[in-house]
Amino acid sequence: MSELPQDLLIDAADEVRIRQDLVLVALGKRAADRIVRVGRMFEAGTGTWMDDCEIVIRGRRIAHVGPAGSYTGEAAEHVDRSALAAVPGFGEVHKHIESSHLTPEHEAALVIPRGNTWTCEASHEFSNVDGPHNLEFWLTARRAGSPMKIFPLPGSAVPPTAYEYGGGHFGYDEQAAFLRESAMVAGLDEVMDWPAVWNPQNPSHERLWGIIRATFEQRGVVEGHGAGLRDIASINAFAAAGLSSDHEAWTPEEAWDKIRRGIFLEIRPHSMPDIIGGLLERGLRDWSQVAFATDDRSASDTLKMGATDHNVRLAIQSGLSPEIAFQCVTINPARHMRLTPWVGSIAPGRFADFVLLEGVGKVEIAEVWADGRQASSGKTYTGPLPRIDWPDWARTTVNIDRKVTPDDFAIAAEAGRDTMKAALLRPFHWAYDFIETELPVENGHVQRDTARNITKFAIVDRYSGEGRVARMFWLGCGPATPDTAVGCTVAHDQHNIWVVGSSDEAMALVVDRIAQNQGGWALASGGEIRAEVRYEIGGLMTCRTAVELDAEMELLYRAADKIEWLYEPTFSPRWFPGFPERLQFATLTCAPWRWVLVAPTDAVPQGFVNVQTGESHPVVW
Template sequence: MGDSVAREDDQGRQQFMNDLIQVARGEKKADLLLKNAWIVNVFTGTIDSGDVAIYNGRIAGIGNYEAEKEIDLRGSYLTPGFIDSHVHIESSMVSPEEFASTVIKHGTTTVVADPHEIANVAGKTGIAYMLEASKSLPVSIYFMLPSCVPATHLETSGATLSASDLKSLFKEKSVLGLAEMMNFPGVLHRDPIVLEKLESFESKLIDGHAPGLSGKDLCAYMAVGIYSDHESTTPEEALEKLRLGMYIMLREGTAAKDLKKLLPIIDDFTAPRCLLSTDDRHPEDLIEEGGIDLLLRMAMKEGVHPIRAIQLATLNPANYFGLKDRGAISPGRIADLVVLNDLEAVKVSSVLKDGRMAVREGELLLKPKKKAVPAKIKKNIKIEEVKPGHFEIPRRRRGKCRVIDIIPNEIITKQAVVPPKTKEGRIISDTERDIIKIAIIERHSGTGNMFVG
C-alpha cells in the first residue's frame, strides 16, 4: 500500500514537472501572468522590468508569456514574500489562524516559529495543537522545537520536554530543527540533559540564544552546532558572533528593540549572514505598525539599500533554513509575492500566496478556517483565591531592597539597590521613582505558591 501511494505521488510530481516545463518554454499557457512589474532581484541587487508567469502555485518563468488570466501591475514593485526568521506566535495573544490573517496583510508569507510559551504550559499537547492549527493557512508556518521546557531548573512549568519527546516530532514536515538554546549555562557546564537534546538535533538546525556570551564561552557554545543568535544588543557583540560564523537575526519586537543599533554591522561581507526577526510582537503593534514590513522600513530609513534590506527578509532566511523553494522571484520557486506601491515605504498593495491572490488593497481574500483548541490548553490556570493582603510586603530592618532596573527597549536588565517607599510599616509602590511591586503566582498545579517583591 505504501509503495503504491509513493509511486502515485512520484507520478503526480513528474506530471507537474512536465507541465511546468511546458509553461516555462511557452508551449502551454500559464495560470496567471503578472504584467509590467518592477521585479526586485535579490540575486543581482537590481530592479528588472518584466512579466512573471505562474503555474500551479510556482513561478514558471520571467518574460513574454501567455496566461489564462493577466494582472497588470502598472509599474508596481514585485518582491519575494517576506520571511520572519524567529517568532513566538503566542506573543501575539491570538491563534495561528488570526496571526496569519494579520501578518499576511503586511507581506509576510512564511514564518519560523518557536512554540516555547505554549509548550511551557501544555507540553507536547500544546505543540501538537500549534502544528495542526498552522496547516492550510495563508502563511507557511515552520517550527523550531522548544529546547528548554522548562527554561531553567528554577522554573515551575506546566510541562517538561525531554530529548525523546522532541525526537518524536521529527517526522513533522514543518519541523526544521531545535529552537533557541536558552540554557547556555547548561551547554557550558555540559548538562547531560542539554547535551542529549543537542546530540538529537545534530542533523538539523539549532538556533541560539546567547545574550552577552563572548570569548571562549561563545566558542564552546558554538562548538556543539549552534549557529544563529537573535539576542545581540550591541554591534560589537553581533560582530564577534559573525566573525566566529554565526548567523545574526536582527530583532525588533514589542519589548526588545535592537534593529537600529545593529544595522551598522551590515556590509558586503556580513549581509548574507543577517536575517530579520520580530521575536515577540503584541497584537496592536502587528496591526498598527506591522511585522517584517516595519523592520524593512526602519532599515531603509537608516540607510540600508532597499534591495539589501529585502534580502534580509527573503533570500537570506530561505538559505539559512534550507527553504530553497522560496525567498526569490525565480523559476521553480513558490509564487509567494508581494506587490508594493512604494519600495522604500514598503507600502503593501497586494500579496500572492502559492500563486493565489491572498490580499488585495488590504483586504484578506484567503480566509482560514478556525480550528478547535484542546480543553487542556484553554483550561490550565489553577490558582487559589488571591486577596489584596497577599501583595503586602513588610518593611525590612536593613532599609534597602533590590530592584530590577529595566533598560528601555531591551530584554536584558540591571540590578539596583535603593531605599523603598514605606507606609505604616509596609513597602509600597513608588510611582514617582517608577518603582512598583512585582508578583509571581504559580498557575500550573494550584500549589498556592506566590512571591511578591
C-alpha cells in the same frame, strides 16, 4: 490524472506527486492555473531584477518564471500586474507569534497584507503552557486552509531553567519525536540558558545537550540566544557549541564579532540602525549571514508600524540597499533555516507567495499573493480565514483550584521586629547581586515603601492547581496609586501570572479575575476591576481579530493613564516610565539575568533564586 495533494503541510510523499506535476506544467505539457505578469521581479538568489516577466502558477506553487510570453503552455487565467514589482513573500527568521497575542489564523490576517507569508515560530512560549500539544497548535490553522506557512521550532527553554516548571518539558525524546513527526519543524528554538550549555554542573546541562543532539541527528537548525555574550572567548564558545544564530546583538562591535565567527545574525528593529550603520562602515561585503527578526511585536504595534515590511523599511532608511534588505527577509532566512525548496524566492517549486509593490524604495505594498492567489489588497486581508474552534487544552490553561486571597501576598516579619532587611530587584535587574534595604514592619508583616519607589511583586503558579505564590519587594515599577494592582499571564518565558500592586487586596483581586478569564490582563483600583484584556488561548493569545484586540488594549491603556506609576531606570534601555507593559519580559530567567523570582518549588520554596548559580536567599531577614 489523479487529484493532487492539498499541499498545506510539507509531506515527503505528497511532495513527490506535487513536483512530478510541476515538471509537466513547466514543460507546457499540462496546463497551469494562472499566469501573473509583473513589471519587474526581484531574483533573490542574484539580488537583481528581471523586467517584464511572468509567474506561472499551478495549485499553491510556482511552475515557471521567465520573460513575459516565454511560457509555452496554457493557463486557465491570466492576471496583469505589469504596473507592479514583485518580490518574494517575506519570512520571519525568528518570531514569537504569541507576542502578537493572536491565534495563528488571525496572525495571518494581520501580517500577510504587510508582506509576511511565512514565519519560523520560536515556540517556547506556548510550549511552556502546553508542550504536548505544541505542534498540533501551530499546524492547526494551516491544516484548516490558512495561507500562512508556520515552521515551528520547539523550544529549548521548556522549562526555561531547572528552577521552573509548567505545562511542558522537552528533552531528547520530545525533540526527536517533533522532528520525525513533521517536515514543517525547522529545528530547535533559541538556546537561551547559556550557563546550562557551558557548565556541566548545571542541572539543565544534560537535558539541553540532549535536545541539541536530537536536532543535530536530524540535521535541524539549532538557534541561539547570545544575550550579554560580547567578549571574544564567550562568542567563540557560543559558536563552538553549534548555536548557529543570535538575535540579541545590540552594538555594531558585537554584531561584527559574531558574524566573523560564523554566527548567523538576526537583527531586531530596536538595534537595526546602529548595527546596519556599523556593518556598512566596516565594509561588510557578504550579507548572506544576515536576516531581520521581529522577535516580539504586539498586534497593536503591528497595526501602527507594520510587520516585516516595517523591518525592511527601517533597514533601507538605515543605509541598506533595497535589494539587500529584501534578501534579508527572503532568501537569507530561508537558507539559514534550510527551507529554500519551499520559500525565500520566486522560483519554480516554491510556494507561490509574492509581494507586489507600487514603490520599491518605500516598500509600498499594493497586494500580497499567497498559495498562488491574491490574499490582500492594500492593508485589507482578502484570503481565507478559517474558523477554528480551539479545544479545551488550548482554552483551559490557568489552573488555580482555589480563591487567591490578600494573605497570599503578605510577607511575614520575625516576631518583635520593627524593621526587616529585604532583598530588592528592579525590572531587568542584570546585576551580579540583589539590592538590600531596610523596610518597616506593621502588624507582623513587612511593608512596602512607595515613598522610596518600593512595592510588592509576585509570581503565582498557574499550572499545579495549588496557586503557589512567590512574593518579594521590587523597586521602580508598579502603581503608586493606593489600592491598585496590575497583572498578566504573559510572563516570559514560563508564563505564570505576575502581579504588582500597592495593596495585597488589589493583587488578589487581579489574580482572581485573570484566573476567571483564563488569561490576559487585569487592572484593579479602589476595590474594582478597571480594565481587562482576554487572552483565552493559552493565556497568551486571543481568537479574535487584531482590531478587536487593539480596541480592548486601548481601554486598558486609558484606564492605566489614570494611575500614577512608579519608575526608576534600570539596565534595559527599553524600560520606560508609565504603564509597565514590559513587565511581561521582566520575568525572564535567561542570561544575563541572575537573581530572579519564579513560582515556588521544593528546591526554591520562596522562589528567589540565582539562576546562574542555583543559590537561593530569603526575601526578608
